[in-house]
Amino acid sequence: MKTSTRLHHCSTTFGRGDEARRHRAVGAIHGVTALLIALILATVVAGTTGCSPSRATAVNEYRLSLFRIMAQGDSASVREHLILLRTIIDESWSRHEKVPPGICAEYGAELFRIGMAEEGEKYLTMEREIYPESRLFIHRLRVEAEGGAL
Amino acid sequence: MKRALLLMTILFIAGCGSNVTKNPAASKLHLMRPRTILVLPPSVIRADSDADERFVSSIVAALLQKGYYVFPPPEVWKVLEQGGLLDRRKGNATAPQRYGEYCGADAVLYTSIEEWHMPQRTHEGRIKLSCQLKSAVNGAILWKFEPRQSVAVTIPEDPGESRSARIEHAVVAVAEDIASTMPPGRYASPPEE
Numbered sequence: 001m002k003t004s005t006r007l008h009h010c011s012t013t014f015g016r017g018d019e020a021r022r023h024r025a026v027g028a029i030h031g032v033t034a035l036l037i038a039l040i041l042a043t044v045v046a047g048t049t050g051c052s053p054s055r056a057t058a059v060n061e062y063r064l065s066l067f068r069i070m071a072q073g074d075s076a077s078v079r080e081h082l083i084l085l086r087t088i089i090d091e092s093w094s095r096h097e098k099v100p101p102g103i104c105a106e107y108g109a110e111l112f113r114i115g116m117a118e119e120g121e122k123y124l125t126m127e128r129e130i131y132p133e134s135r136l137f138i139h140r141l142r143v144e145a146e147g148g149a150l
Numbered sequence: 151m152k153r154a155l156l157l158m159t160i161l162f163i164a165g166c167g168s169n170v171t172k173n174p175a176a177s178k179l180h181l182m183r184p185r186t187i188l189v190l191p192p193s194v195i196r197a198d199s200d201a202d203e204r205f206v207s208s209i210v211a212a213l214l215q216k217g218y219y220v221f222p223p224p225e226v227w228k229v230l231e232q233g234g235l236l237d238r239r240k241g242n243a244t245a246p247q248r249y250g251e252y253c254g255a256d257a258v259l260y261t262s263i264e265e266w267h268m269p270q271r272t273h274e275g276r277i278k279l280s281c282q283l284k285s286a287v288n289g290a291i292l293w294k295f296e297p298r299q300s301v302a303v304t305i306p307e308d309p310g311e312s313r314s315a316r317i318e319h320a321v322v323a324v325a326e327d328i329a330s331t332m333p334p335g336r337y338a339s340p341p342e343e
Binding site for chain 1: 185186200203204206207208210211214215218219220221222223224225226228229232233252253254255256318322337
């Protein structure tokens with residue numbers, strides 16, 4: 001509809017002698033439309049498949065810490081992991097972003113294990129609220145962590 | 151000009167779809183779109199020490215980057231052990247549906263380290279890994295990565311970094327390569343307010 005209106009507008013503006021110019025103008029409009037579509041698609045795909053740099057950094061630090069607690073499993077690596085989890089949570093909040101999946105769950109469970117049940121509960125609830133699909137996992141995790149704290 | 155732009159758009163769209171079509175089984179994954187993934191401890195056939203921890207931490211990070219909700223391995227393994235669903239000495243014989251019922255996983259990732267050798271004095275190691283993602287609803291294979299042969303892994307040369315860190319870079323690249331054959335998860339977009 002818009003294109004036909006544009007064509008009509010072009011024909012009345014340019015007249016018969018400007019047929020070639022009119023074609024070039026219509027071609028340019030289509031070219032710009034195609035370019036805009038390509039740019040919009042690029043933005044949409046980048047948004048849905050990518051990962052913001054801040055989140056990518058957080059995931060990379062999480063990976064290193066995860067490796068350390070699994071390979072070493074000593075109290076120092078667990079403590080450092082806990083500090084990292086808290087840092088990721090705080091940084092996400094300061095950027096007004098969702099905390100990445102699983103972070104609040106891990107942090108809450110660790111707090112439970114060191115006897116900070118009230119604070120731990122707060123983070124487990126937070127994980128469940130941000131990611132409702134974690135509901136059953138959080139329930140099991142709470143039971144396991146409570147058992148560990150006894 | 152117009153045709154060139156249209157051609158570019160078509161090629162761009164075709165390029166976007168390549169990740170999904172690389173792995174035929176991934177179409178099932180694309181249809182099911184699981185939110186939550188449970189990564190089980192890998193079954194190790196032949197590997198250097200620390201191989202399983204390196205692989206698990208790298209594949210979990212790659213899946214998180216890809217936008218999936220991955221249960222934190224140390225926590226979920228404790229939960230499964232407490233529920234009698236996981237015994238790391240005996241391997242992963244439990245059906246994926248049971249994991250789903252117990253902890254709410256939509257899909258379960260079974261991994262195997264068939265070969266993992268990083269010789270001390272060379273810059274090249276060999277790795278053979280296989281992965282299967284199964285539906286926790288019906289047990290169907292949603293996606294798999296099963297190379298026929300082991301692949302050579304180049305350990306980058308950087309005198310400023312420890313050998314362990316350089317091996318880590320190589321393993322991360324392998325894990326990202328594996329995850330790149332999966333479609334993006336539900337949390338692939340930047341987190342929303």
